[in-house]
Amino acid sequence: MDITALPVWKKLQDLAGGMRSRKLAQMFAEDPKRAERYSLETPYFLMDYSKNFIDEQVLQALLELARETDLEGWREAMFQGECINRTEGRPVLHAALRGSVGESVTSAGQIVSRQVEVELERLKEFVNLLHNGGIRGCDGSPITDVVNLGVGGSHLGPQMAVEALRPYWQGGVRVHFVSNVDGAQLQNTLEGLRPESTLFLVSSKTFTTIETLTNARSALAWLGDLAPEAELLQRHFAAVTANPERAQELGIADRFTFRFWDWVGGRFSLWSAIGLPVAIAIGFGGFRALLDGAASMDRHFREVPLAENAPVLLALMSLWNCTFMGWPALAVLPYEQALHMLPAYLQQAEMESNGKSTTRAGEEAAYATGPLIWGQLGINGQHAFYQYLHQSPEVVPADFIGSVRPGHGLETHHEILLANLLAQSQALMSGVSRERVAAELRNSGLPAERVEELVPFKVHRGNRPSNTILLRGLDPQSVGALIALYEHKIFCQGAILQIYSFDQWGVELGKGLASALQPKLRSGDLAGEDGSTARLIEYYRRKNPGETLKVAG
Template sequence: MDITQFPSWQRLTNLAEDMHGRHLRDLFADDPQRAARFSLELPEFLFDFSKNLLDDEIFVNLLQLARDAGLESWRDRLFSGQPINRTEGRPVLHPALRGELPGDVKVDSVSVEALVANELGRLKEFVNLLHNGDLIGCTGKSITDVVNLGVGGSHLGPEMVIEALRAYRRDEVRIHFVSNVDGAQLADVLTQLNPDTTLFVVSSKTFTTTETMTNARSALAWFGSLAPRADLLQRHFVAVTASPEKACAFGIEPQRVFRFWDWVGGRFSLWSAIGLPIAMAIGFDGFRALLDGAASMDRHFRQAPLEQNAPVVMALVSLWYCTFMGYPAHAILPYEQALHMLPAYLQQAEMESNGKSTTRAGEEADYRTGPLIWGMLGINGQHAFYQYLHQSPEVVPADFIGSVAPGHGLPGHHEILLANMFAQSQALMNGVSRGEVEKQLAARGLGRDEIRQLAPYKVHSGNRPSNTILLRKLDPHSLGALIALYEHKIFAQGVILQIYSFDQWGVELGKGLAAALQPQLESGDCHNQDASTAGLINYYGRVKAGAAALEFAG
């Protein structure tokens, strides 16, 4: 049944109109227990969603909408391995990678649990060899630097996690990331490295990704005559892929090909062998703790009642704003330097999943689905775009993320950091009224005319909602739980909005066009191109030819 036809949807539409006329300050004033009632305390963090434009009636109807959408049965299908990725005919089993399925699911008659356990064992063995100095390059020297070549989910997740867990990095090896086919990034990384002691991890689900394979070929050429090609590929390259036969055809030895499977989406793959750089950076035990943290969130998502279920509540709050209240964007604002890549990671995870306009029925959705996700470190954002958050006509709900324990030993810093985080969410909620501004200006000794002229510019309407996630400590376990929290939030929101969250056909379109355009760019042939694209190709060819002529003349 069309989700918009349920009474809960219709009721929420009417409640949204009413809520536009209410203020968060009044909601708190009317309910002294609001903060306690609209907070959830989990083993890893406190989730405070009290600073949202919700009341009991809205919350009850949001929960009913989730039940009307069949969220609980869809959740069961996810964890039982049913092919809920219908447009690609696949199950969605990234929770299996952290060992949290209710039973031993089989795909193509093969035990998923056994596949995962075997690959984790191989990862552990390889990482231990690296950390013990037993991974040797062609010249007999131990590997000291690892370069991950990947793009999208094959690089963003591992890099984000390694940055977040910088306090847990080991000293045996340095990890570098190259994702851009712009050769400037690869060239910059290579200038820092010694070919004798460098290992490349080629991470590509299909092992045909243009950006990654171009970088892999250039990396192989970088070794020059250090050793024969076969020896280089045996000693200095490993592959992580769902297409092991293609990695072997490239020349990488089978024992150095680590596998994940087509039931693992790229943006949910850091828990798989794609996380090999994570295990290299923080040790296999640290990687296991990351998986265990995610598994704890899997259990919470499967077992907690909807009203006490953190991913479900997050999904309902986000849906309430984007779909009913008409707020199309959402900001991710970590107050933790180590989480500086989290906004970019969540941008991919959510927008690639729920940036859809076609429902599961194959019809155009006549409502907003997922919001635009953006953000950056909170302290930096305060001096960049918070002006927009506070006084723009647009309302942007936000997630503030911090931790109780600092990731360093410098006194005084962390209290300043958290004071800013708490103050910003408070300021967004309360604002400053015209009367309050005038009183403050009068206390400074300004005259009546000055106050009248200046006051309008200093008014903050407030009533701008936010969530606060306060980790006990940022460590591998809590980070795993935090990432899985958002994964399940994305899934729940997609289910309720009746879209398929686990395909990405919008990504595939551009890839196909680029592959067709590349030979035309090289040849200058603009056949069958629109006028704009033909003009760009012609300009590129003209300027390139002119530069070549000048170089020849010189």
């Protein structure tokens, strides 16, 4: 399908042209029920999308586009286990990991839901043994620290969830994360840990990821001479992988090898055994609650009409802002310290999924397929890049995310935090007019010439769109629902814009080049390299002292 040939596509382009001259504040003044009309409430959050440049005509056209591109058909195909990841020949079944597909869905002749439950029971047994001191190191010491070695989807999701659910940490067993092949992160993480009571969790879908396996080899060396290597691998290592045979070939015990499947995309694998660090941190019951929250969003996404469907509406707002209004970025701004890793997580989830220029027909996309995702904690951002959001010539739509109930007992702190979230969203929409700035400056007693000089610098044009999502609290169910909301949003964008969202060929090129270049850093063979790369390698070899640099003093 050439979606740009659809009449509704041209209609949306025309509507976008007209909307660029509208004022959001005026749209609220004209419709006292606008916030009620363009918001919805689920059991776990309120989503307000009223501060977008939409009216009923725009919304109905967006919904028509979703129907004409068969979003509902693609949605059902995903839940039915059809092969919608066609470039890799796989179904897309991360929803099965939280119990959201029926027993009719099979893979390789196996009922998917039963496979999932078997593995979850294994995870439960492992977590309970770990917390009860039933898993011990080579000298009999109970395991007190688990270090997750993974990168990308094997790291970002688990660490994000562990940080988000800090109030639910069980204690007793500490969880740490190492993702970077830069040895500094591994060294810094291991400082203060005891080899005798440390277990390394090697998380890799293929179990061939060079960064993760390099960190695993260094972790094995750190364990030293506690025991022979084979015993260390059996007692101090566990694995999570879609390639369990490879993990066992490397010496990790079968009972400590946990499986997920190739129908789970890495960046959507939090709900599988990849989430083992989360289960360790908050207990298996907490992990089940996280899955339940996500499953509730699965049901909402699958059953609720498009016009009242939270993931669909969030996707349509993003598509409208990026593809039709022409704003190519989205700022993710959580006003909760616990959600500090959410922007990084969503960067991978969305940009690795829809950051593509080839349609399902194998043709060049003639439109933007998704925004650049960036952001950080809202309060920190206010003192860093909000100047750009408010007064730059560029318009950057934003998602503000907060919580009604904090994960701590400092209520005044939370009121200040939430007031800032509401104020920033309001300020981006309303701005400050030239007339108001001038009046405030005159009232402050400044002379007329100084007022005239300062006014242009203090005007905020406003008229900048945003969504606001208020969670009921930072409990496992609400966090699970939030993550699943964004997962399904990403799916909707890809389905509507004719993108295969579940492959990531763009990740592979750099990996292959790095493998070829690594030996050249030692050999100095620059044959076939471009001038810039050759120059950089030459400089590295000339300046590399051949040993680890020590900090003076």
